[in-house]
Amino acid sequence: MNISAFILAAGLGERLLPITQYIPKPLLPILGKPVLESVLERIAALPVHDIGINLHHKKQAIKDWLEHSAYGKNISIFPEDPILGTGGALKNAEDFLKNGPFLVYNADIICDMDVKRLCEFHLSSGNIATLAIHDYPEFNRLIIDKDGFLKDIIKHPHPFSPPSRVRGFRGRRKEPTNPVAFTGIAFYQPEFLQFLPNGNSSVVDAWFNAMSAGHRIGTVDVTGCYWTDIGTPASYAKAVVGKLRNTGETVYIHPSVKECSDIDFDGFIVIEDRGYLSGQRNRPPKKIEQGRGSGSKTKPVQLRNCIVLTGNPGLFPVKNRPFENCIVGRQFKVQLAESDLYESADHHLYLIGAGGSDRKYYRIRKNGYSVVHMRCNQNDPDFRRHLEYTTFLRRYSVPVPELIDADTKKKTALFEDLGDVSLFSWLRCPRSEEQVEEIYRRVLDILISIHLTASSYVHDCPLLNNRVFDYEHLRWETNYFLERFVHSFMEVHSKVLAYLEGEFHQLALTVDSFPKTIVHRDFQSQNIMITKGGIPRILDYQGARIGPPAYDVVSLLWDPYYRLEDALREKLLDYYVYKVIPPKNSPFHKKGLGGITKNEFRETLLPCRLQRHMQALGAYAYLTFTKGKKYFLKYVPEGLRLLGEDAALAKNKYPVLNDLLTELQKMQV
Numbered sequence: 001m002n003i004s005a006f007i008l009a010a011g012l013g014e015r016l017l018p019i020t021q022y023i024p025k026p027l028l029p030i031l032g033k034p035v036l037e038s039v040l041e042r043i044a045a046l047p048v049h050d051i052g053i054n055l056h057h058k059k060q061a062i063k064d065w066l067e068h069s070a071y072g073k074n075i076s077i078f079p080e081d082p083i084l085g086t087g088g089a090l091k092n093a094e095d096f097l098k099n100g101p102f103l104v105y106n107a108d109i110i111c112d113m114d115v116k117r118l119c120e121f122h123l124s125s126g127n128i129a130t131l132a133i134h135d136y137p138e139f140n141r142l143i144i145d146k147d148g149f150l151k152d153i154i155k156h157p158h159p160f161s162p163p164s165r166v167r168g169f170r171g172r173r174k175e176p177t178n179p180v181a182f183t184g185i186a187f188y189q190p191e192f193l194q195f196l197p198n199g200n201s202s203v204v205d206a207w208f209n210a211m212s213a214g215h216r217i218g219t220v221d222v223t224g225c226y227w228t229d230i231g232t233p234a235s236y237a238k239a240v241v242g243k244l245r246n247t248g249e250t251v252y253i254h255p256s257v258k259e260c261s262d263i264d265f266d267g268f269i270v271i272e273d274r275g276y277l278s279g280q281r282n283r284p285p286k287k288i289e290q291g292r293g294s295g296s297k298t299k300p301v302q303l304r305n306c307i308v309l310t311g312n313p314g315l316f317p318v319k320n321r322p323f324e325n326c327i328v329g330r331q332f333k334v335q336l337a338e339s340d341l342y343e344s345a346d347h348h349l350y351l352i353g354a355g356g357s358d359r360k361y362y363r364i365r366k367n368g369y370s371v372v373h374m375r376c377n378q379n380d381p382d383f384r385r386h387l388e389y390t391t392f393l394r395r396y397s398v399p400v401p402e403l404i405d406a407d408t409k410k411k412t413a414l415f416e417d418l419g420d421v422s423l424f425s426w427l428r429c430p431r432s433e434e435q436v437e438e439i440y441r442r443v444l445d446i447l448i449s450i451h452l453t454a455s456s457y458v459h460d461c462p463l464l465n466n467r468v469f470d471y472e473h474l475r476w477e478t479n480y481f482l483e484r485f486v487h488s489f490m491e492v493h494s495k496v497l498a499y500l501e502g503e504f505h506q507l508a509l510t511v512d513s514f515p516k517t518i519v520h521r522d523f524q525s526q527n528i529m530i531t532k533g534g535i536p537r538i539l540d541y542q543g544a545r546i547g548p549p550a551y552d553v554v555s556l557l558w559d560p561y562y563r564l565e566d567a568l569r570e571k572l573l574d575y576y577v578y579k580v581i582p583p584k585n586s587p588f589h590k591k592g593l594g595g596i597t598k599n600e601f602r603e604t605l606l607p608c609r610l611q612r613h614m615q616a617l618g619a620y621a622y623l624t625f626t627k628g629k630k631y632f633l634k635y636v637p638e639g640l641r642l643l644g645e646d647a648a649l650a651k652n653k654y655p656v657l658n659d660l661l662t663e664l665q666k667m668q669v
Contacts, residue, residue, distance in 0.1 A: 006054070010057065053107075085202055087202050090188075091196040108229050110229075113222040118130065130186060138181075149217060191215075237336055251425040256273040265304065325337065372416070377411065418529040422530065423525040423526075469519060500656050517547075557573060
């Protein structure tokens, strides 16, 4: 059967002005990928013979993009001048569409619905048209009967207004119940084209003309699928931020931007490549430059909650700065409400954070200041520790957020707001090696203060002093790795795994024998915040225990979230070791870790690397499959690489573990 597809891409995008004066709506990017590309990917999943697209507004830009895309050779272009509307576009392409069923897909829709299911249903239904519908209150206007056929359409829908007139193909009027929304995706039989007049028309009129002639307009309900349009700046921003959240990120920098050292940012930040949108792929990498004012010194570009539709915000006019809650380009700045960018529990609570915790964190305003409202489950065992550890660590100058207030009955607390920039997201913006080294030294200084100063006074915090990272907990971590990652994730159930028992027993005994300090236990880049002036501070410390300090060191320097160069890692390791085990002739010697030499400390690193990376892989599997946070999958390859490297170095002592990792790495490839 000859199935074709037609993409409606000629619209003016008037609700997106002034953005669409410079970028046509189908080429607006969602994290480096134009919406049109996402549409074409969905269509490519079908047995489509031909694809057509209508163009009018900025048609040359879209043509240029298509020519450089993987789809250009298979697409027929139907220019319109003047614009013909949703119905006129199909009539204009009648010779292209008349030979079989065809899919129509709006070019401003992001949707993960199963288009194949819609196709199969339509081909077996006998309908002249089948519309993909869903429950979407903002756009609910279609009235469907109990058998799923279109009956009426609300003329003036509004989520806060009562329905006015209902248009029915028999001219009826009634008060509708349970209206639904059209997704902008539908299948048609070629006979539908006869109900479209020449010239400008709406496809909706043709629906009713077909129904009046006795044909059926059927529906497939896809409620529950992800769907958004990008028809307004707010809906476009929600689509971009929603995609960021779904990937567990707060920052996206297009790969063509090779350095952005001279910007200060916070919140959600997206920097797209304008040249990519125009199809100009063969260009030298961009460097984001400092902004320059007339006669002024160079200053960093300040961005907070911004979508930048060009590779270089440093060239924007100084008078438009700072940039906050906006979509911005060289020629325009569109202001947004903060509620357009954050998930909101109500009008005053904005959900923040994208980690693995079950706790919820919201940004609110209190007494004119931004603070973080933490909500925990009633049975959260870490709530009390979180409060007491905060008080203790701040007493000894460890830079954790200030505790402002707490309600122990409701399991809620207010904390100082450290912003949205973690070390993880800070590193998403390309930096020089010198800048990376400097920020890591500052972070290591925090770790040193925990391992030395705070640990010297741990008896002041009995709740922490009595919580030891001992043999039992170390064995829990390796069993967690075995059950969650090896068995459930990799689906390996070999009898050889029984021989790991002895190796895990020996590993736990070894790690438990090391000298102990306070350890954060999850000291990785997502739990380190970079505040104004490049000052690092730490979060998520409620899991701290008394354990080997090397566990924290390897969590940071061998972090699956960010791969340090080997030479830089060694320099940073030397920096830490010098500070915690100073030379005997140093005035700081008595303040260092007691009872251990530099060589002895370095010997603790590899066992702690094995332990930590097994724990991390177990956590990624758990968060992916049990908690549904699938974005943790992307860290599995690096975690597995690191653990494979660890196991190879320790193969003489742990040969079964090394054999297992060799097998797992082959499976991953």
